[in-house]
Amino acid sequence: MVTSQIPVITIDGPTASGKGTVAHRVADKLGFHYLDSGALYRLTALSALRRGTDLNDEHALAKLAEHLQCSFQGGDIILSQENVTDAIRAEEVGNTASKIATFPTVRHALVGLQLGFRKAPGVVADGRDMGSVIFPHAVLKVFLTASVAARADRRYKQLIGKGISAIMEDLLMDLQARDDRDTHRAIAPLVPAEGAHVLDTSNMTADQAVEQVLQWYAAVGKPH
Ligand code: DC
Numbered sequence: 001m002v003t004s005q006i007p008v009i010t011i012d013g014p015t016a017s018g019k020g021t022v023a024h025r026v027a028d029k030l031g032f033h034y035l036d037s038g039a040l041y042r043l044t045a046l047s048a049l050r051r052g053t054d055l056n057d058e059h060a061l062a063k064l065a066e067h068l069q070c071s072f073q074g075g076d077i078i079l080s081q082e083n084v085t086d087a088i089r090a091e092e093v094g095n096t097a098s099k100i101a102t103f104p105t106v107r108h109a110l111v112g113l114q115l116g117f118r119k120a121p122g123v124v125a126d127g128r129d130m131g132s133v134i135f136p137h138a139v140l141k142v143f144l145t146a147s148v149a150a151r152a153d154r155r156y157k158q159l160i161g162k163g164i165s166a167i168m169e170d171l172l173m174d175l176q177a178r179d180d181r182d183t184h185r186a187i188a189p190l191v192p193a194e195g196a197h198v199l200d201t202s203n204m205t206a207d208q209a210v211e212q213v214l215q216w217y218a219a220v221g222k223p224h
Contacts, residue, residue, distance in 0.1 A: 007032075007122040008137075009217060010130035013144035014190060015094070015178050016151035016158075018201050018209065022144060023126035025210045030124070030217070035117035036072075037127035037134070038097065040110050042088040043070050043079050045096035055096065058103040065109035086162075091174060098178045101128075102185040128182055131193030140217050142199060143192035144209065148175055150202040 009032070011023040020036065027034035044065040047053075053060050069080045077085045087093070100106050107129075114134050117123050125134065131141035146154075152172045159166040182190040192198055197216055201209045 001120045003118055004137075006118050006120050007139045008118060008135045009122070009124045009140045009142070009213070010135050010138040010193065010196075011124060011126045011142045011144055011213070012128055012130050012132070012190070012193065012196070014146075014151065014182065015098075015175060016155040017144045017146050018154065018206055019126050019144045021206045022201075022209045022213060023124045025206065026213050026217075027124040029210065029214060030122060032122040032124050033117055033119050035114060035123055035125040035127075035130075037110075037114055037125060037130060039072075039077055039088060040065075040068070040070070040113055041097035041101045041106075042093050043068055043077070043084070044106065044110070045093050045100055046079065046084060046088050048100065049093065049096060055099060058105055061100050061103060062105035062109045065106050068113070089162075091159075095174060095178065098181050102181065102187070104187045107188060128190045129188035131196050132191065133188045136193070138193075140213075140220050141193045141196035142213055142216070143196040144199050144201055146200060146202040148172065148179070151175055 009026065011019045011026070013019040024034055044061065047064045047068065048055060048061055053064060055061070071078045075085065076083055077088060111134065114125070117125065127134070131138055131143070152168060152175050155171050155175070156166050156168055199209060199212060
C-alpha cells in the first residue's frame with residue numbers, strides 16, 4: 001500500500017482529556033499502529049532535564065530532538081537503551097515538554113519521526129497538532145476535550161493509582177497553565193483541526209468515547 005493510502009485517524013486534545021486511552025483502544029480495535037506524539041516531546045524534555053540543557057536554548061533542544069535514540073516496544077518506551085515509560089510521565093517532564101514544544105525548530109526536528117509511524121494497515125495519532133499540521137489529510141480527525149475539573153480529577157486518580165502523591169489545587173493550576181501555553185503558542189497551537197469532530201468526554205467513559213470514534217470511522221470508510 002502506498003503511504004498516501006494508509007489510513008490515519010488523528011485524536012488531538014488538551015492534557016488529561018483521555019485522548020491517550022481512547023487513541024490506544026481505537027488502535028487496538030482496528031489493529032492499527034499508535035503514535036503517542038506527546039511522548040516524543042516528553043523524551044526530548046527528559047533528555048534535556050537529565051543533561052542539564054538550558055531550557056531556553058532552542059538550538060540545543062532541537063539538536064536533542066533530532067538525535068533522540070528512542071524506540072517504542074509494545075507498551076514500553078526506550079530512550080538510549082533505558083526503559084523510561086514511567087519516567088516521562090512525571091509532571092515536571094510534562095511541563096517541560098509543554099515549554100520546549102513552543103520552539104519551532106524543536107517541533108520541526110520531530111516531524112520525520114512522527115510521519116514514520118504511518119505504516120499499514122493504519123495509524124491512530126494522538127497529540128495536539130496531528131490533524132492540523134502533521135497529518136492534514138487524515139481520513140478522520142477527532143478533537144477530544146473535557147472540562148478542566150474532569151481532567152484534573154482524572155489526572156489526580158491516575159497519579160494516586162501509581163502511588164505518586166498529588167495535590168488537587170496544584171494539578172488544577174498546572175493544567176490551566178499548560179492549556180494556556182499549548183493553546184496560545186505561535187506555532188501549531190492546540191485548536192480543533194478543520195473538519196474535526198469535537199467530542200466532550202466530561203461525562204463519558206473511555207469506552208463510550210472509543211465507540212463514538214469507531215462509529216465515525218465506520219461512517220467515513222463507507223462510499224458516499
Ligand atoms: O500529550 P502529552 O501531555 O504527553 O504532551 C506533553 C506536551 O507535549 C504537551 O503539553 C504539549 C506538547 N505536545 C505538542 O506540543 N504537540 C503534540 N503533538 C503533542 C504534545
